[in-house]
Amino acid sequence: MDNRTNLDDYLAELGISEADESVTPPPMPDASDSAPVQEAADTDARGTLERFLRGLIARIDPELSVTVREVDDALEAEISGENAARLAGRDGRTLGAIEVIAYTVLSKQEGRGDTRVRVDIGGFRKRQADTLSKLAERLAIGVAKSGEPHELQPMPAAERRVIHIALKEHPDVMSESVGEGASRRLVIKPRHG
Template structure:
């Protein structure tokens, strides 16, 4: 058996064509490029590309899962639902994060859209996590407002920091700031005045 053929067949089944890793990524949308058959596939509808990839992936994991993709304000948002969908999030959402990274890569390669963000939720995991972070942000805001002392949170992913930034954006007594680099980037909640 030819492993390359099996890999190509598997990737094609996931909605990923052209498994040749040495193929260059298509140019960014702003860059004019001559039309060619190889680039026409790069201009596929991003929503269709993401939906095809996620349906291919989930059908192999659990055929009972469903995928819905919609265009949000600043990202393509996908919801994977089904009886066992929440298990797909993995420990602390790590599997879900990996799915998002792969989905973004597929979108960049197949649709030529590396400018689009991708958010995937499974079984409401992200929604519940955002609610928990928003409640935490409110509790910490009260604490910081009362004490007048800033509170520094542990390093967290950008998506989690964003939830807290948004939750406290209009708070009259506190403001937020991200500090640090890479995986050590963390958020500080500090008094707005003083």
């Protein structure tokens, strides 16, 4: 297992940046904790994710804050602050990259490749989910009226999931994912029977 705890080590290894001595990572949690082994592993994973994200945002905007919580089988992180929304990037691309890097750090440092990582910045994911839910409802009305299926453009699994959930209980239409890999897309079609 890799014991590096400083973002500078990751960045230096990638050739992105030299160490910035003005920002010190938060202290490591005390290993003498008497929590059960699985709970301790979850706490370590949460702590690793939180330390990584705090180190990252400290270099971008020290006014931002990070909260990490465990939800079901995932760790959810929220980055908030006055200018947080700008950090999400165009169409959430920067947010997506941060999420991938955070998962990679967690996987490599804690050996936790089985833990899902979800990051939201300034409520971007929530707004995106609301927009997708409204889109799903509008498309469902159109499909119900026309009786013809509607195929959406390829989209990431998280976005397809939002639409599936929005239409799960819809009386007139159903949704399914088709295709493989990056070209996987969602089809909304009339519910028969």
